[in-house]
Amino acid sequence: MDHQAVNQSKFIYWASGIVSICGIVFEVLFGALGSYILGDGVKQYTLTISLFLTGMGVGASLSEKVLKRLIVAFVYIEFLVALIGGFSSFAMFGITAFSPAGSDAVFLYLITFIVGGLTGVELPILIRKANELGVSLNRSTARVLFSDYAGGLIGGLLFVFFLRPYLGMVKTAFFVGLINITVALVVLWLFRKDIKKLILHFSVGTIIVILLLAGFIFGEEMAFTFEQKLYKDPIIHLEESKYQKIILTEDEGDVRLYLDGQLQLSSIDEFRYHELLVHPTFAQAEEHKQVLILGGGDGVAAKEALKYEDVESITLVDLDPAVVQLAKQNRWLLDLNEGSLDNEKVQVVHMDAFEYLEQSEKWFDVILVDLPDPNNESLNKLYTKEFYSLVRNHTNPGGAFMVQATSPVFATDVYWTISNTIASTGVHTENFHTDVPSFGNWGFVLGSRNPIEVENLTIQVDTRYLTTKMLEGLTYFGKDEDAEIIQADGEKVEIPVNSLIDPILIQLYENAWKYY
Structure with a gap:
């Protein structure tokens, strides 16, 4: 050659x-x-x-x-x-x-x-x-x-x-x-x-x-x-981080945060969401010294938690540093979170929430699970019995945790499967939902090792939306959304439990949201 x-x-x-x-x-x-x-x-x-x-x-x-x-x-x-x-x-x-x-x-x-x-x-x-x-x-x-x-x-x-x-x-x-x-x-x-x-x-x-x-x-x-064209309002920030695409839109004062195309918050009504996420949990917990927020990189949940003077430490675990950095620097988000992520009580950890709970030895009085919806496998693991068992195991005996759990109206099966999965870990649960105009009717699940008596819960800080009197009313669901026992062809069937081995929630979620 x-x-x-x-x-x-x-x-x-x-x-x-x-x-x-x-x-x-x-x-x-x-x-x-x-x-x-x-x-x-x-x-x-x-x-x-x-x-x-x-x-x-x-x-x-x-x-x-x-x-x-x-x-x-x-x-x-x-x-x-x-x-x-x-x-x-x-x-x-x-x-x-x-x-x-x-x-x-x-x-x-x-x-x-x-x-x-x-x-x-x-x-x-x-x-x-x-x-x-x-x-x-x-x-x-x-x-x-x-x-x-x-x-x-x-x-x-x-x-x-x-x-x-x-x-x-x-x-x-x-x-x-x-x-x-x-x-x-x-x-x-x-x-x-x-x-x-x-x-x-x-x-x-x-x-x-x-x-x-x-x-x-x-x-x-x-x-x-x-x-x-895919978003209702003009885009004011677009960033593709290592983990996801981050988009902020704004129109006439309505600032919206999207992660991979999914709406995370709207400035005109975020307080309805975050107040229900945070304050019933604090009302149920006996103490508020140690707080854990899983997700919540926008800093708004942390802002609500900082309203309690007895809070000594807030650990915020969010996988994506880009979201937290945006929340610390963007003037629109700073208006919403009031600079909470720079508060000396707040420690930010960039880590997968599941891995953090596996590795951490800390116990918390209040845990707020503010994670994106379970629309893929990496997020689904954060809605499993195994994950909620870890959440339970890191909650102090007198503590409480709250989980955002999608919409009981648009995704009824999804919401009650999440609720039943949390209950399957042996904790007491209570179901809440409220109207958030940008999201629709949205659901939450409160968990605690102690029995939950909603009539005895009191909101102890200033709020824009939530009051003590309305808490009990938020636990009632309409006939088309109350599915402690989901009806199938007129026969009662047990609500399933989502697990790592049997991740049924992904298919339920896809089926529920494909028309919305």
Whole structure:
């Protein structure tokens, strides 16, 4: 093999590794897009991985028909992967904003299959080309596959720890597309002596490079306008942290916080939510010295807890530092939380709530569980019997805890399953609900080792909404939402318990909210 052939064969192995990195990044990117826009992370990752691999299988089969001009075929496959994959996230946000419901899912699944198919064509072509250059088939196959598998690992790590946190989903797609087109152009140059119409191929590649660069520079800003269509009010802050997309909107003084598209609070009525979350819990607890807030990175629950003079320490556990940092710096959120997160009594811990309770040896008088709804597997574990057992075990014998538990109107089965799951840990429970205009009718579950007598609970601090007299009334539910025993075809059935082994709550949640 001459010197040029040696260089060409070496780059083929490098190319196989690089395009494999790009392929795995596109694969997990499509899963992340589906999880963010369509919900149910496991479902979306399962579908995208399955479709991508099926596409690869179809592509590998079709590669048998590519018998001539292998390098030109490979180059144009890379052109297509770069163009389609590069614009995938940008197009997904546009379709979600402007097209009929369901079209975004069809688009995502179709583009996943297509990019998977193109990826599946790449490796067989590279293996055959390496064989043409004088490398034995067994050796070329082994080397290309090694580069492919190693590239897959690198791609996954890059997406999780660098691309998604620092570039976001739109820029990541364009960036990876630029890598694909770069590989194609380098291959064109290395094999230029064997390729006809070289200028034409370079011209096509150059046009795609210009399109991808324009997308990388301007695409995120345009996608921002697409995303604005998904929200009622103008977006005043958009940030994609390591864990989630954080959005603030504001219109005529109504500031709303969204995490991964889910509304977390509205400034016009958050006090209805937070006062019911906090004050009945303090009324039930015998002491208030040590307080634990799980979630609540916006700092509003902490503000309500600080109204009690006997509070000595508040530990706030929130996974995402970006949310807490925003709550400490954004003037709108500071107006809501009154700077509570900078109070000397408040200690912020950035950690998964489940892991914190597993590792902590502290006991608390009051625990407030202010976590996002259980719409994916990582959140579902925070609504299981195992999690609530940990909450119970960290509650002092005279203490109490309150859990936000979604809507008993819109998600009746979900609410009562959460309530029954908490009760299954052996604690006494009481159910509350109230109208929060931005959310609708919202439910909470109070838990305590001591019996709960609502008529004896008193609100001891100043509030904007909640009074002692109304507490008992908030424990009554209408016929269409009172489901201590859920009716099924006229027969009484037991309310299930959500657990790590049997995570039934995710499906219940998806079924409940799909029409809202």
